[in-house]
Amino acid sequence: MSIRIRLAGITAAAALAFVPAAATIVAGTDVAWAAPPCWNKGGKWWCDNRAPVPVFGNDGRVVDTLRTSQSIFKCRAERHAHGGGGPHPNRWEYTQGDDHGAWGWVKDSDIYSETNPLPGC
Template identity: 55%
Template sequence: MLGTRTAPTAGKRSLVLAIAAGAITTGAALSMSAPAAHAATQTTAKTATSASAQSQPGAREVESCWFSGTFWWCKNRYGAPVYSRGDNPTVVGYMYTTTSWFKCRKEGRRSNNGPHPNRWEWTQADNGVWGWMSDGDIYSETNTLPDSPCPQ
């Protein structure tokens, strides 16, 4: 039947919508200045990275610990236990803040399945007792912390 049109199938509709969305996106990007387009791309990438990190079990935030005053500050899990030193560590306190300070880091016995499974950070629990927090309870990247001087 020459001259008659058939309704597009679902697959064709999806293709048409995808092409239209691409054209709109391309047009928007072309109408932006180079710095604005770069900023939009970076914002989208950060949002995608953040969403991806939050959706993966055990994933860490991209942000590293930062130095301020005399301590390194990191984001950590609320209620994270702080352990004593020695071969048989016991819980000596807890961290009831989600941003806490740390003095240093060291590699020791395995404590978690995160990116640094043998790493521990030296800190003071909220009850005032000094001890080690497992790196698995810290969301920030801890490579920035010094590895000495740390108590043994």
């Protein structure tokens, strides 16, 4: 028995050709996307992130901004709520801002990469 599904004029097999390898498809569910992890290059940890995003000081005030969509992060910490939701709702990453060189924290929800590989702070 063969089942053929047509999606917008193409077969399901052809539609799957457009699904990235990072996707997991489970019957009866939406496609779940697995983010590629942060990576270590030259002794520094790089992650894909939104830009621009605020960099917060320990007191919660904005101290700088990340302007690039790939940035260097030193470490990660489970700090307090309001990390932005997602798979790590209390996680924040420590980095140096682009405008003033100030060190501070970026919400995990502002980082596209999976941040588990980053060392703990």
